[in-house]
Amino acid sequence: MKHAVVLVSGGMDSALTLAIAKGLGFTCHALSVDYGQRHRAELTAAMRVAQVFGAAEHHVQKLDLRHFGGSALTADIAVPEAPSEGIPVTYVPARNTIMLSLALAWAETLGSDDIFCGVNAVDYSGYPDCRPAFIDAFQTLARVATKAGVGGEQITIHAPLIAMSKADIARRGHELGVDYAITVSCYQADDEGRACGKCDACRLRAQGFRDAGLPDPTRYF
Amino acid sequence: MKHAVVLVSGGMDSALTLAIAKGLGFTCHALSVDYGQRHRAELTAAMRVAQVFGAAEHHVQKLDLRHFGGSALTADIAVPEAPSEGIPVTYVPARNTIMLSLALAWAETLGSDDIFCGVNAVDYSGYPDCRPAFIDAFQTLARVATKAGVGGEQITIHAPLIAMSKADIARRGHELGVDYAITVSCYQADDEGRACGKCDACRLRAQGFRDAGLPDPTRYF
Numbered sequence: 001m002k003h004a005v006v007l008v009s010g011g012m013d014s015a016l017t018l019a020i021a022k023g024l025g026f027t028c029h030a031l032s033v034d035y036g037q038r039h040r041a042e043l044t045a046a047m048r049v050a051q052v053f054g055a056a057e058h059h060v061q062k063l064d065l066r067h068f069g070g071s072a073l074t075a076d077i078a079v080p081e082a083p084s085e086g087i088p089v090t091y092v093p094a095r096n097t098i099m100l101s102l103a104l105a106w107a108e109t110l111g112s113d114d115i116f117c118g119v120n121a122v123d124y125s126g127y128p129d130c131r132p133a134f135i136d137a138f139q140t141l142a143r144v145a146t147k148a149g150v151g152g153e154q155i156t157i158h159a160p161l162i163a164m165s166k167a168d169i170a171r172r173g174h175e176l177g178v179d180y181a182i183t184v185s186c187y188q189a190d191d192e193g194r195a196c197g198k199c200d201a202c203r204l205r206a207q208g209f210r211d212a213g214l215p216d217p218t219r220y221f
Numbered sequence: 222m223k224h225a226v227v228l229v230s231g232g233m234d235s236a237l238t239l240a241i242a243k244g245l246g247f248t249c250h251a252l253s254v255d256y257g258q259r260h261r262a263e264l265t266a267a268m269r270v271a272q273v274f275g276a277a278e279h280h281v282q283k284l285d286l287r288h289f290g291g292s293a294l295t296a297d298i299a300v301p302e303a304p305s306e307g308i309p310v311t312y313v314p315a316r317n318t319i320m321l322s323l324a325l326a327w328a329e330t331l332g333s334d335d336i337f338c339g340v341n342a343v344d345y346s347g348y349p350d351c352r353p354a355f356i357d358a359f360q361t362l363a364r365v366a367t368k369a370g371v372g373g374e375q376i377t378i379h380a381p382l383i384a385m386s387k388a389d390i391a392r393r394g395h396e397l398g399v400d401y402a403i404t405v406s407c408y409q410a411d412d413e414g415r416a417c418g419k420c421d422a423c424r425l426r427a428q429g430f431r432d433a434g435l436p437d438p439t440r441y442f
Contacts, residue, residue, distance in 0.1 A: 059288055061284075061288070062283070062284075062285065063282075063283075063284045064283065065326060067280055067282070067327075068323075068326045068327045068330045069330055070326075070329065070330030087368045087371075091368055092326075093325070093326045093327075093329035093330050093367060093368070094322055094323075094325040094326035094329060094366060094367060095326070096366070097322040097325060097326075097362065097363075097366045097367075098319070098322040098323060098326060101315055101318040101319040101322045102289075102315075102319060104314070104315040104318060105286060105289045105291075105313075105314045105315035105316070105318075105319060106288075106289045106314075108291065108314035108315060109289045109290055109291030109314050128365065128366060128367055128368055128370065128371040129366045129367070131365070133365045134362070134365050134366050137358070137361050137362040137365050137366070138362055138366075140358050140361070140362075141318065141355075141358040141359055141361075141362050142318075144349065144352070144354045144355050144358050145315060145317070145318045145349060145350045145355050145358070145359075146314060146315060146318075146349055146350070147308045147312055147314070147349055149349065150308075150349040
């Protein structure tokens, strides 16, 4: 049985990623990070996603990034409700590097060479750590950073959604029976997981369902 | 004023690294990680080191790695008291990757391009994440992973001790007036910071002072 660590945020991208990893035959160890994010409803969603999509286990790692701040998700900075130029203030410094590092630690202790994450670089917010160059650099790092890598294990960072549009993600999930209604993407979701419909994450998500010609199951407040 | 994030473990290597960074004119932001390590006395030592060597501030990031385990420092595995073949069980999976990721997050929010860490690859335990190849790969990653890096900032991972022997480290610290008596290297130090004298970390440290012809200020239990 092949084991994989799957980063699960609670949003639609990581839900599809988990479904894909599972479909490839991996025993999936779901990892979420409680980093003090504003939209804590995503952690509740992550638990549901891990359960519904049959992760073997789910670990929520506590790691409060609010001391560093520097983002609308971890500091007292408003979430923008209109598109902005450049990398938006919802960018969390080094977040994906940190999360993949944690996944790498877990993978190594599990004896797993496979890590999945749901980054995508088509309909996205322009975060640097969602691009193919980032995934490639992390994979190179992983192979020199660990006992497993130095021992010749081909640690692989799988980013199966990296070249997919949000419409592709909506469609593919629909085909695989992924229930996006249980996912939360909104940066300022309320405790019930209801979305604002205005932030970057909401806009990209809603557009994806529209472009795919599929009903949007998101609950808005 | 140039700012730098300096990883400070409480051992002699990171104490010297902090002194070097300070000597280069950096305002130093010391970062330690409380990862559930067996040798908690090193965190107390880290606080002293940060204070004595004039760090502008010191942050101890809580991040419990015991869920992952897989190491004599984070799981119920005995610390070896004799040299072993290959990478020893005190290796903590992905530890330096995780710590540098956290340093990267802090550096970015501080507007700093400089991160210092005290890894060295001469008299060391053979950990993969202490080698030049690891530092190089992390620096490459840092430059594609962050808003600062993508914006053209030349984020640099400084590892000034990487090619130094333990004797070099003892001597250089002596020249710079670094008081190694306040540092703790032992993997199973007691609450007072006294060392076992038997583990890998103790052996390397003691040999360093011997080779340098300097008195060893370590307190043993």
